Amino acid sequence: MYVCLCNGYRDSELRELAQQGVSCVYEAYEALGNGPCCGTCLDCARDIMSEARAALSVAAE
């Protein structure tokens, strides 16, 4: 699904970056090409990235 409508970023892209070690949503957005515009998506993007990191750490245990 699309998380950021301004930039067309998807949840799968954010999860992949989080699993690669990117922890900051701003860093993730820059890695995808552009920083946030309106900022409406940032809370949702943070939640998705946190969940992806948490799932990774559980899988590593």
Ligand code: FES
């Ligand atoms: S929806 Fe992501 S910056 Fe606007």
